[in-house]
Amino acid sequence: MAKTGCKCGVSIWDGYIPGGVTWFIFPKWQAEEAVKDSPECLIGEADDYISEHFNGGEYRDFWLCRRCRRIKIWGIDDRFIEYRKAPFSEDVPLDEIISMEEWLAYSDWDLDEDYSLAYALEHPFRPHRYYVSEDKRRVYVYNTDTQGVEFMYVEETRELDNGLWRDESGSFRYIYEETESGKAFKGGFYLDGTEVPYEDKNGLLSDAVYGAVIGDALGVPFEFQERDTFNCTGMVGYGTHDQPEGTWSDDTSMILATCKSIKDNNGKIVIDDIRNNFLKWLKYGDFTPYGNVFDCGITTRQALLTGVSQVGEWSNGNGSLMRILPLAFIDSTDDQVRAVSAITHGHWISTEACVIYVNIIKACLAGKKLEDVVHSLDLQKPFDRLRTIDSLSRSEIRSSGYVVDTLEAALWCVMTSKDYMECLCKAVNLGDDTDTVASVTGGLAGAVKFGFDSIIDDWVNKIKNNDLIQECLF
DSSP: OOEEEOTTSSEEESSSOTTSOEEEEEEHHHHHHHHHHOTTOOHHHHHHHHHHHHSOOOOOOEEEOTTTOOEEEEOGGGOEEEEEEEOOOSOOOGGGSEETTSTTOBOOOTTOTTOOEEEEEESOSTTEEEEEOTTSSEEEEEETTTTEEEEEEEEEEEEOSTTEEEETTEEEEEEEEEETTEEEEEEEEETTSOEEOOOOOOHHHHHHHHHHHHHHHHHGGGTTOOTTSOOOOSOOOBGGGTBOTTOOOHHHHHHHHHHHHHHHTTTOOOHHHHHHHHHHHHHHOTTSSSSOOOOOOHHHHHHHHHTOOBOSTTOOBSTTGGGOGGGGGTTOOHHHHHHHHTTTBOSHHHHHHHHHHHHHHHHHHTTOOHHHHHHTOOOOTTSTTGGGGGGSOGGGOOOSSBHHHHHHHHHHHHHTOSSHHHHHHHHHTTOSSHHHHHHHHHHHHHHHTSOGGGSOHHHHHHOSOHHHHHHHOO
């Protein structure tokens, strides 16, 4: 299948993209004939029926970015329709609009008077259902968990002819390059020669953050459970914190709060602003999936509520390591990393663990192999085991909330795994502080070894409040 690019700077797939979403598009009269002859037929069977009896309906590429969920559709004669997400603040009469899951959801695209189209959306990203307005310019996204419309897409662009496109600013010429995996969007120029701005996020940061989010959500249901009393093989819900599947915890919240501060300050580290974001999270539920905090470490809570960094030897939990990931993607110094850690965790063991983690990622981003970086470490206790961590057995790896244990476990999981699924499930199945160990593991794995495209689609689709994650990335 061809691979293309999205405006968020990542890769998406056409046709049967990850997650199983696709649009079947047929001339309306063909669809009517199919339903008349076989009213109980399923979407896929109707597709086969039309292909058999009418020499194939029109099949159009459908794209939905796995990260920003931007919808794109190729239409007839290379016309192109793109939908962007828009704020939503109105009630939607779902009984008066078209469910795109239903086979009889006919539309009336204005491509040709005798060629109106029928379409259906198969296997949508759960728990979402998609509805389209009668004029086809709005796609409403209904969340079956909250039983309400969560947001909507609005039509943004259509291709004109001869390579010209139109957006809200006017017409411009579309520029792309052919790659081994398909067309990749490169940008464009307006007709007056002005360059079209190309929206491009830090793809590597996104890889790392999503890895951390996935690990966090995988681990939440199993937190505090003893090793080998359970077996994590995928994304599930409830368990320890009684949260729906795909729910992430304080680990992700504090990563996003850090990212948002860096973004708002143009890539700079402003300690007071980061601390204020942490307080917004703790006090008001900002940077959370549902607007409430259900998990917070003792040291973190005490430091934030008192405004005093916790520097005692018994304050070396993993609460700063779990959120330090974004600093690997900016020009941060070791002292700045220590200062960000010390917002909550100021003991030298905690601050040095953060420095080690950030520097390992930076070295790998600069082109070095993870194994070479780790094997070259020459550290004193309590970090002396890191150099040979991948030679240790599972029984020698601890997964408590102690920051050194978490750093060791994360490196061990990444260095001894062949893919994302094995890596993150291995981290969770160590037991005890499952969400944080898996989050730190996932951030490292996403940054230096596997990458976003290696994450299982089902895990990505279940992550809650994806909009917030996209909003905070810089």
